[in-house]
Amino acid sequence: MAKEIERKYLLAHLPDLSGSPGEIIVQGYVAKEAEAMTTRVRIRGEQACVTLKGPSVGIGRDEYEYPIPLADAEEILGRYCRGRIVCKTRHLLEHAGMTWEIDIFAGRHAGLVVAEIELPDSGHSFAAPPWLGPEVTDDKRFGNFALALNDGSPQARWWQTQPPAAAKLCCCRYFGQLSCCDQANPHLREVAESA
Structure with missing residues (x-):
């Protein structure tokens, strides 16, 4: 059994991402019941996986992740995750020997x-980068599953305090709209055009 131990923060300001090209991630959620596991399907570049995540206990939770064929992930996202999709560009930044994941959300979460x-254990200390803002690890609104359920309406965009940071995509066919596909990912564009 794998354990995911992570902390999540807002940013005080966007760091320099020029050294990190970023990777497009599209993920959807199939099922979730109270105190049950979350089932997530994710496409990251040309790779796909299904992940089962247990309920959070402090900053940790059980996590099981398995690779699946890309075509299967596309079908699951398109048929079973409609409306429960998160699209983002992930950048990796090193700071004081630790790797930070900077996620710039797109589409209705722009x-x-x-x-x-991610930490090796819950007591692990780390140096905070100068661009780090307030911690939101325990704020369930910032969980990807909660975001996937958020409809993106103006009243639901409680995080919107400044103009959106540039993201590499807007989303794809999994929302049922081709117009928001980004030219940066021709594979997703082709999938959308074939839908």
Whole structure:
């Protein structure tokens, strides 16, 4: 059994990402019941996986992740995750020997940028980068599953405090709209055009 131990933060300001090209991530959620596991399907570049995540206990939770064929992930996202999709560009930044994941959300979540750090154990200390803002690890609204359920309406965009940071995509066919596909990912564009 794998354990995911991570902390999540908003950013005080966007760091220099020029050294990190970023990777497009599209993920959707199939099922979730109270106190049950979350089932997530993710496409990251040309790779796909299904992940089962247990309920959070402090900053940790059980996590099981398995690779699946890309075509299967596309079908699951398109048929079973409609409306429960998150699209983002992930940048990796090193700071004081630790790797930070900077997620710039797109589509209906445009304007949201978070930083996450995975830790070897819950007591592990780390040096905070100068661009780090307030911690939101325990704020369930910032969980990807909660974001996937958020409809993106103006009243639901509680995170929007400034113009959105540039993201590499807007989303794809999994929302049922081709117009928001980004030219940066021709594979997703082709999938959308074939839908």
